[in-house]
Amino acid sequence: MRSTAFTRTEGGASETLPAGSFYRDGGAPAIMRAAHFPDELLSYLQMEGLAALKSAIRHRCDSLVELGCYDGRALEVARAAGLPYLGIDISPGAIARLNRRIHEEGLDGQARGLIGDVLHSSSWALEIGGRRPLQLFPFNLLGNFAEPEKVLHSAAAAGGIGVISVFDEQPSTTAVRRAYYTACGIEELDEVPGDYGGVAFQGEGGFASQSFSAEGLLELLGSVDATVLHTTTNRLGQCVTVRLGGGLDFGPED
Numbered sequence: 001m002r003s004t005a006f007t008r009t010e011g012g013a014s015e016t017l018p019a020g021s022f023y024r025d026g027g028a029p030a031i032m033r034a035a036h037f038p039d040e041l042l043s044y045l046q047m048e049g050l051a052a053l054k055s056a057i058r059h060r061c062d063s064l065v066e067l068g069c070y071d072g073r074a075l076e077v078a079r080a081a082g083l084p085y086l087g088i089d090i091s092p093g094a095i096a097r098l099n100r101r102i103h104e105e106g107l108d109g110q111a112r113g114l115i116g117d118v119l120h121s122s123s124w125a126l127e128i129g130g131r132r133p134l135q136l137f138p139f140n141l142l143g144n145f146a147e148p149e150k151v152l153h154s155a156a157a158a159g160g161i162g163v164i165s166v167f168d169e170q171p172s173t174t175a176v177r178r179a180y181y182t183a184c185g186i187e188e189l190d191e192v193p194g195d196y197g198g199v200a201f202q203g204e205g206g207f208a209s210q211s212f213s214a215e216g217l218l219e220l221l222g223s224v225d226a227t228v229l230h231t232t233t234n235r236l237g238q239c240v241t242v243r244l245g246g247g248l249d250f251g252p253e254d
């Protein structure tokens with residue numbers, strides 16, 4: 001689906017913002033810095049970590065892959081579950097920071113960060129240690145893409161279990177998101193309807209982020225090779241656990 005929310009009209013001409021331009025131009029440290037997070041976000045991030053841990057155990061995953069990992073928040077989930085960890089991010093600075101942390105914590109044999117694009121799993125999927133990975137789409141990562149189905153198609157090719165964490169469309173959530181993006185220094189935030197029942201923000205530097213209604217996310221998941229297994233929600237969003245792609249030998253816990 002082509003995203004109208006990610007198309008803006010300037011000087012009478014329609015200009016499509018390239019997905020990821022904000023991050024390609026070095027936006028990760030602003031948007032991922034905990035110091036910029038409103039207090040309300042913390043419960044959402046806790047829910048995400050616990051949902052990932054629960055799904056990793058329940059579905060007997062044998063590794064954890066964090067997509068758009070920045071400095072590796074889900075490394076703690078992998079540590080708690082005793083799983084090898086692979087973090088993928090397009091930001092070289094984020095991966096350098098993550099690999100420094102991995103080294104300083106003596107986790108070189110179990111964890112690794114790689115510069116990579118989540119849209120191109122063929123360039124990093126062979127680095128996944130294990131046959132049943134849990135792929136975590138953290139902190140509204142999916143909402144950064146004009147065509148989120150492409151991220152899901154890419155992940156489905158690598159297979160396993162997906163845990164997808166997205167913001168919801170509630171006005172109170174939209175207000176927290178506005179406070180968050182503003183604290184990150186993103187100016188001129190326009191707010192328009194998203195393609196999946198949520199609210200899309202567009203800001204300077206190519207920043208674009210949409211949220212998802214429960215129905216909108218189900219519609220998106222219905223268009224890719226993903227089977228919904230279970231869902232956790234709180235007042236800011238939801239974490240949906242899905243089975244990605246096919247062909248892996250999963251047991252009855254699915």
Ligand SMILES: C[S@@+](CC[C@H](N)C(=O)[O-])C[C@H]1O[C@@H](n2cnc3c(N)ncnc32)[C@H](O)[C@@H]1O
Binds near residue numbers: 031088116
């Ligand atoms: C997890 S998302 C956070 C989104 C934000 N919370 C929001 O609501 O829009 C941000 C992280 O994803 C990474 N990222 C963005 N596009 C990417 C891509 N195509 N491939 C890999 N990582 C990407 C960024 O570098 C950043 O560290």
